[in-house]
Amino acid sequence: MREWFSKIDPTVKKESLYIASITGILSLLLQAGFLIARHWDYTVLLGNLLGGVTAAGNFFLMGITVQKAVAREQKPAADLMKFSQTMRLLMQLAVAVLGFALPCFNGYAVIIPLFFPRIAIMIRPFLDKKRQ
Amino acid sequence: MELAIGIILGCCALGAGCAMIAGIGPGIGEGNAVAAACEAIGRQPESKGDVTSTMLMGCAVAETTGLYALVIAILLIFVAPRMLVNILLEAVGK
Numbered sequence: 001m002r003e004w005f006s007k008i009d010p011t012v013k014k015e016s017l018y019i020a021s022i023t024g025i026l027s028l029l030l031q032a033g034f035l036i037a038r039h040w041d042y043t044v045l046l047g048n049l050l051g052g053v054t055a056a057g058n059f060f061l062m063g064i065t066v067q068k069a070v071a072r073e074q075k076p077a078a079d080l081m082k083f084s085q086t087m088r089l090l091m092q093l094a095v096a097v098l099g100f101a102l103p104c105f106n107g108y109a110v111i112i113p114l115f116f117p118r119i120a121i122m123i124r125p126f127l128d129k130k131r132q
Numbered sequence: 133m134e135l136a137i138g139i140i141l142g143c144c145a146l147g148a149g150c151a152m153i154a155g156i157g158p159g160i161g162e163g164n165a166v167a168a169a170c171e172a173i174g175r176q177p178e179s180k181g182d183v184t185s186t187m188l189m190g191c192a193v194a195e196t197t198g199l200y201a202l203v204i205a206i207l208l209i210f211v212a213p214r215m216l217v218n219i220l221l222e223a224v225g226k
Binding site for chain 1: 155158159160162163164165166167169170171173180181183184185187188189191192193195196198199202203205206209210211
């Protein structure tokens with residue numbers, strides 16, 4: 001396991017960690033939002049956990065695919081990326097369906113965290129500016 | 133009444149299917165981006181880290197369009213039918 005982890009590109013690790021941390025922070029804000037709106041119960045927490053882990057995991061899997069793809073020729077790399085994207089989209093679809101179908105998950109709390117990586121990328125330039 | 137409800141459910145399912153067509157686009161876009169990145173890294177191997185980092189962010193942004201389609205499809209399957217049938221029943225009740 002440790003050996004496999006050491007093979008991962010440091011860039012992928014760094015970016016995945018950034019996305020996971022921002023997803024965690026935004027998940028806390030989502031919980032706070034549900035609490036303030038007085039709609040909080042355990043299903044929101046479970047849904048948020050499922051959605052957050054899926055969002056961060058999806059980004060990590062994409063990173064691993066990119067790492068593998070850039071070591072190949074152009075055509076196989078493009079094919080690998082297309083296949084990976086389809087599989088990851090199906091994974092997210094399955095998670096969203098689970099979130100809405102099972103009563104132990106709040107469907108909205110599952111779907112909203114899927115957009116957190118996009119928000120993390122959106123706020124990145126501002127964070128970089130602050131660091132500089 | 134059953135026919136109207138059937139039409140609503142059928143249209144929701146059809147709409148969800150049509151929405152998922154948008155899931156094809158990000159895959160093609162990401163594939164093209166990765167192919168271009170391979171070429172760039174082939175020309176300048178020392179820029180691999182920067183290219184990978186930019187690529188990751190670009191791919192994540194591209195994937196969001198697929199996610200929008202997914203959310204629309206999910207809402208059309210799980211939320212819209214109940215809402216529309218309720219509206220229909222209320223209208224008929226009145």
